[in-house]
Amino acid sequence: MSLVACLPDANAVDLLGPAPDGVEIITWDGGAERPAGLARTEFWVPQVEDASSLDDAFEAMPNLKVVQLTSAGVEDVAGRVPDGVTLCDARGVHxxxxxxxxxxxxxxxxxxxxxxxxxxxxxxxxxxxxxxxxxxxxxxxxxxxxxxxxxxxxxxxxxxxxxxxxxxxxxxxxxxxxxxxxxxxxxxxxxxxxxxxxxxxxxxxxxxxxxxxxxxxxxxxxxxxxxxxxxxxxxxxxxxxxxxxxxxxxxxxxxxxxxxxxxxxTPHAAGNVAASGARAFALVREQLQRHVAGEQLINVVDGDY
Missing domain, CATH: 3.40.50.720 (NAD(P)-binding Rossmann-like Domain)
Known part of the structure; x- marks a missing residue:
């Protein structure tokens, strides 16, 4: 059975490009309508800085192993990730x-x-x-x-x-x-x-x-x-x-x-440049490949954030 990775929307799928072998990509924006396969999700990329329904999201993904953010800041997520789930930020992207x-x-x-x-x-x-x-x-x-x-x-x-x-x-x-x-x-x-x-x-x-x-x-x-x-x-x-x-x-x-x-x-626009999406999802792709291969992830957030 394929490993399921959940991205926030279709644009994210385009930015990611072809999925690594053995990975099924689904999309979910955190709304009430949940896609098939969400419960099998191991690798999740949430909407940027969207922590409004984080607890519900974790409940919907009981097999989650990795949360990969596309932002450098993690204050809305750190401390709320379930045991056994690895949180990674986008350090180096922006x-x-x-x-x-x-x-x-x-x-x-x-x-x-x-x-x-x-x-x-x-x-x-x-x-x-x-x-x-x-x-x-x-x-x-x-x-x-x-x-x-x-x-x-x-x-x-x-x-x-x-x-x-x-x-x-x-x-x-x-x-x-x-x-x-x-x-x-x-x-x-x-x-x-x-x-x-x-x-x-x-x-x-x-x-x-x-x-x-x-x-x-x-x-x-x-x-x-x-x-x-x-x-x-x-x-x-x-x-x-x-x-x-x-x-x-x-x-x-x-x-x-x-x-x-x-x-x-300026209106929180420092990282909003033409290449920001492509750079963020280049990191997502690398992390997804590492997870599939059982390799150590980078940008892991742990300890005293």
Missing amino acids: GTAVAELVLLMLLALQRRLPEFLAQQQQGRWESLGADDLRDKRVVIVGAGDLGEQTAVRLRSFGADPVFVAHSARDGVHATDELPDLLPDADAVVLTLPLTSSTEGMVDADFLAGMRDHAILVNVARGKIVDTDALLAELQSGRLRAGLDVVEPEPLPQGHPLWRAPNLVL
Whole structure:
């Protein structure tokens, strides 16, 4: 009998391409109408960041062995996977695209691009003094793939990236060292996962520790940052920010972040590039082949996420 792999929709089937030998592909979007073979599913790729009916999904797939996400973040799934089921993330898939957006935001704010665009709309020709990234110290909070990809690009602009993670190791500072690192940082980039210990980490005290006119870039998760505290700093003109993720999300109409000064805002679009689907399902295919062959999976999420 074939091994059953469940994908979220027909587009995912196209992105995966021909199934490995011995694999039957079915699709399920998590809805009430369940396809034949769902109970035999061993390998499941859920909808991106869709945890609304996760418990029902696990009940519908009693033979499940692997959950393969197409996103780097796993906070909605980690800790909810049944015993005996391996959870894997998409680490390495979206890092280059996300890092490009980090650089875009930093450069836009340093070179005052939003102000130049506003002048363009007004038909006003006025040179503004700006700055570059050369010799700037950028503290990257999160030393995984997203942080590493960001550091590579920062170095190409002559900047000095400094890594921070939960625990110190060679070349990486611990988060409890942040009070000493923030006053000397020209920018702080958040690329860390959302966990119980990182939720609300960037609060009023954290922001107060940043030097005047420094930049905060968040491409991690919105709940890591205290929105009200950041708004106060932006509105005072003391700090600048680039946000791809916010809290609440999606951002409601009329929310003060829409009109906050000193802010570049994008709608959780850092990884949304033309090749993102193909890259994600290249990983899915590799993982499925490994599972069929009984080989060790990569990107396994375990221990202290």
